[in-house]
Amino acid sequence: MLSKHQQDIARTLSWLCGWLYFTAWSLSFYPQPLLNYQRRTTSGLTPDFPLLNVLGFTCYTVSTAVFLYSPVVREQYAVRHPVSPEPTVRFNDLAFGVHACIMCVVVYSQFWPKLWGWKQLAGVKRQANKTTLGLLWGSLIGVAATIVVVLAQNSHGNSRDASTWEWLDVVYSLSFVKVLLTVCKYIPQVLANFRRKSTTGWSIVQQLLDLSGGALSLTQLVIDSALQDDWSGLTGNPVKLGLANISMGFDIIFIVQHFVLYGPVEEVHSGSEVVQACGRDDERTALLVRGGSAV
Known part of the structure; x- marks a missing residue:
């Protein structure tokens, strides 16, 4: 058990890591659109990445906002996690999500060059592949199905037990959609770089900032769980844990592609x-x- 002085230091470190990861991850959304603007084309960037990002960060933002401000969901979370009833979600998570949504929409809009006053170059891919579209629709249907189940159980007045689906499960479904899309959004770009034997059009600065943000986010989550003396805080916030590890793994792949295999x-x-x-x-x-x- 940490002493009061140690707890104060840990809380300060958690706050610092939170805003540092927010800064690093937030800044990571600027190199790609700035590179596109400088080149006046999205050549080299797959449309699947920003499109999946739009839905993914929308889910992330909604789930984070609900965890922070919904008394019903917070109560349900406390019942399922009696040892550490406080969700390990912070305001900087919400601020990051809102900013990320906006920047993802900006990047995706760049695939329509007329909106930006650019000339439309031949051979630039602007349509996401069928797998990506299937993931988008499948994710939306999955969340909708979870909502229907919760509404059906509430309408029958089912008592709360281990088998009862609650609004907390809807929030978790949004979280898992974000994790799923995070895994899938990088794959088309990795394959595109491999086929072209080049990372041209793909910002490596974005990945360096993303790697830093992921490490800081994971550090904050570990500190928060240690403060609660309950490591279920890690599993209680699967989206944050999943995002940090998945993002860092793909960041390393892109760094190897850029600096070792094909570039710089x-x-x-x-x-x-x-x-x-x-x-x-x-x-x-x-x-x-x-x-x-x-x-």
Whole structure:
């Protein structure tokens, strides 16, 4: 059991980690749209990533807001976690979710170049694949089905027991959708980089910030659980635990792709033309993206 002084230090560290991860993760949403704007194209970025992000962070934001401000859900959580009745969700989680939703919509809007005054280049993929669309619809149907079950049980006046579905389960369904989409959103981009043998158009700065944020988020969750002297706080907040580990795993894959396998890659901009210079083994090869011809 931690002493009062140790608990005060731990709470301060938790608060610091919370806002540091919020800062790192929030900043990670800017390099990609800025890179797209600089290049005036989304070439190299798969539309599946921002599209899955839009729904994923919407689920994350809603679940976090409910955990923070719904007395019903907080009471149900306390009943299921009597040792640590306080959810390990903080206001910085909600602030991060709202900001993330907005930035994901911005990035996805860049796949319509006319909205940004860009010329529409040939060969730029703008439609998500069928698997992605299936995941989106499947996730929505799954959450809707959970809501129907909860409403049906409440209408029959079922007493609360271990088998009863509650609104807390709806919140958990949103959390699991976010985790599922986080796993799936990276896969098309990993495969696209592998097929192209390049990370051009994919911001590595975004991944470095994301890796830092994931590590800090996980650290805060561990500290909060230690303060409660109950490690079920980790499983009680599966979305935060899952996001940190999954994101860091894929971040490492992208870092290896960029710095070890295919790059690093620098881009030179000349007027309205986008030129990429690929430097591997000190070999400089300039490719003119527009029209796909070599310079």
